[in-house]
Amino acid sequence: MRTALQSAGLTPDIRETDNARTAVDAARAVECALDQIVKSIVFQSESRGRLLLFLTAGGNLVDLEQAASLSGETLVRADAGQVREITGFAIGGVAPVGHLSPLRTFMDPRLMDFDLVWAAAGTPQHVFGIEPGALRLIANATLGAFTRNSDAGQERP
Numbered sequence: 066m067r068t069a070l071q072s073a074g075l076t077p078d079i080r081e082t083d084n085a086r087t088a089v090d091a092a093r094a095v096e097c098a099l100d101q102i103v104k105s106i107v108f109q110s111e112s113r114g115r116l117l118l119f120l121t122a123g124g125n126l127v128d129l130e131q132a133a134s135l136s137g138e139t140l141v142r143a144d145a146g147q148v149r150e151i152t153g154f155a156i157g158g159v160a161p162v163g164h165l166s167p168l169r170t171f172m173d174p175r176l177m178d179f180d181l182v183w184a185a186a187g188t189p190q191h192v193f194g195i196e197p198g199a200l201r202l203i204a205n206a207t208l209g210a211f212t213r214n215s216d217a218g219q220e221r222p
Contacts, residue, residue, distance in 0.1 A: 066186055066187040067079065067163075069162040070162065070193070070203070073162075073203040075199060077195075078193055079191055079193045080094070080095060080186075080191065080192055082094035082191070084189065085191070086157045086158075086189040088123030092183075094192065095192060095194070099123040099124045100123050100178070101179050101182050102122070102184075103120050103121070103182050103183065103185075103200065104123055104125075105118060105159040105185055106119045106120075107119075107156075107159060108127075108141065108142060109142070109147065110138040110140065111140065111141050112139060116143050116147065116148065117136055117168060117170070118159075118169070118170040119132055119172075119173070120171065120176065120200070120206055121173045121211075125173055125175060125213065125214055126213055126214075127211055131210055131211040131212070132211040134211075136169070150165075151168070154185070154187050155188075158187050158189045158190075160185050160187045161206075162200075162203050170207070171211060172197075172200070172201050172204065172206035172209075175212070176197045177197050177208070179197060181197075182200065183195075
């Protein structure tokens with residue numbers, strides 16, 4: 066993951082935390098708004114078997130119908146073993162970049178509302194800060210509507 070960021074010309078600000086397994090934990094750890102946390106949610110194409118990555122603001126949830134419409138695929142939750150095999154990361158620490166195999170990636174437009182967002186850096190204890198435009202570019206992510214708001218009660222700037 067660090068190599069992917071460095072290869073893109075970025076100097077990663079990777080931070081070790083006690084626990085960043087959930088968006089709420091990560092936001093507490095780096096003292097940012099919940100929506101500044103990038104959740105990496107992986108789904109599998111039901112017909113093709115390939116994995117797709119959805120980068121979602123911390124206070125949002127993936128709406129499966131919207132995600133399927135955006136991707137043009139019928140989606141199901143990906144198996145944890147397959148996620149690790151394809152990305153190199155375990156669920157709870159899936160980074161948005163640096164995967165063993167490239168993933169078709171989509172990005173929640175809400176993340177673009179911030180100067181800086183924080184994403185998993187490959188483990189449930191590590192996160193890195195990045196400008197959302199740079200994240201979109203290096204993740205080769207398509208912006209699109211595929212979320213609904215959770216009941217997390219986060220503040221919106």
